[in-house]
Amino acid sequence: MIPAYKARIHEGKRGLIVGIANDQSIAWGCARAFRALGAELAVTYLNEKARPHVEPLAQELEADIVMPLDVREPGQMEAVFERITKTWGRLDFVVHSIAFAPREALSGRVIDVDRDGFLTTMDVSCWSFIRMAHLAEPLMTEGGALFTMTYYGSQMVVQNYNIMGVAKAALESAVRYLAAELGPKGIRVHAISPGPLATRAASGIPEFDELLEKARGKAPTHALVSIDDVGLTTAFLAHDAARSITGSTLYVDGGYHIVD
Template sequence: MNMALKPLAGKKGLIVGIANEHSIAYGCARSMHLAGAELAVTYLNEKAEPYVRPLAEALSAGIVEPLNVETPGQTEALFERIGEEWGQLDFVVHSIAFCPMQDLHGRVTDCSLDGFLRAMRVSCFSFIELARHAEPLMKEGGTLLTMSYYGADKVVENYNIMGPVKAALESTTRYLAHELGPKGIRVHAVSPGPLKTRAASGIAHFDALIDEAKQRAPQHKLVDIEDVGHTCTFLASDYARAQTGQTVYIDGGFNIMA
């Protein structure tokens, strides 16, 4: 097939965050696979593996490894295998977030220290860890992508402590872009509109948030994981080689509305 139709041909990428076929990470993986990329896929734990492994196999993923960023040694083991089998890495999709339910549903004012630290550790610091381990494998440059949300920039009812956490993630993206830019490594935060994923189901009154997004967005429709996947495929390709450090909205224009 014409290289123009396979913009990720010859590239190798790591996808972190697939839980099932509705995951944003799966939308990214599927689009990137169709664009010619070879993929490594992670699953959270033994309970998640039966849901993720068949998807990974359908994507012809040559590397399928467990990754719970709170488990010591798993990140190192993952990158050690990637280094041994591939010796290179061209892109990483970081699509994981977590907050204890009590803190997620409570006011920012009342957030516990433990809840805040766990949310930051899983949702933000893990992106720094992935970047640090990916850097030596991105010998000819590469792309690091993470998932954010509009609540990082504006107050979204019921998004609560994840707003400050995602704001930290977006700021981290800019600093990583600055530091890694001289090595040809580009870094972006991707900010989709609300999607009906398993992770999003933990947000209180999520259906109301979905309805508002559909009504207010100029396109008057919701985005889906395929939309996110196509944008991430573009950002990981050479077509986006002059872009870095951006928060890229995929929300039908919702973010431009007052």
């Protein structure tokens, strides 16, 4: 169920949410928050296998646009933005919440990752955000906000995070460059770094349950964050009240990253 908030601070805003796989996804937490605050949404699903899991959630969001998007498939991303152009003619925000590494690349040492594994990881986890920014730019005629999801393993070596840490470091660098380039147009760019969350994507990381317990004990709040925590923070940053914040990595992790 979409929560009800009295303050509809995103009434009249329109945004694209990429990365909903199920009701445990960070992207779902973001979509719930934006919708509850009044925004109209476009939603994508990875493929036909994912469609039955995403379509009921899209219906709950009353999404105007629901389309497939596998960023590795030529033309699919462009088709999504063409549909947005025809349906809305503008865009206020984009949430990019996707990442992928082949299992052999993620589970092995960084030094052993082959070229194909490296390129696939970077393509899906980093370049796709740059490409989305490129396609969103002409639709954000009155400014806007672009969001991507990162993790602490971009800055510190986290056991079993491996090649994804390299990709997230590149992603955070891309956020800074995009923020500098798009800032004059009123477009802000953010990397959101949640603490460990039990999502479908995280299930591919070895010993992830141990990482969750470590985060719970280490964070100053002694609690794990939720997808709704991440969603509400993201929605705040999309508001005009946050118009002077851009180009940074914002941690939503109960303070996990500040404790040695």
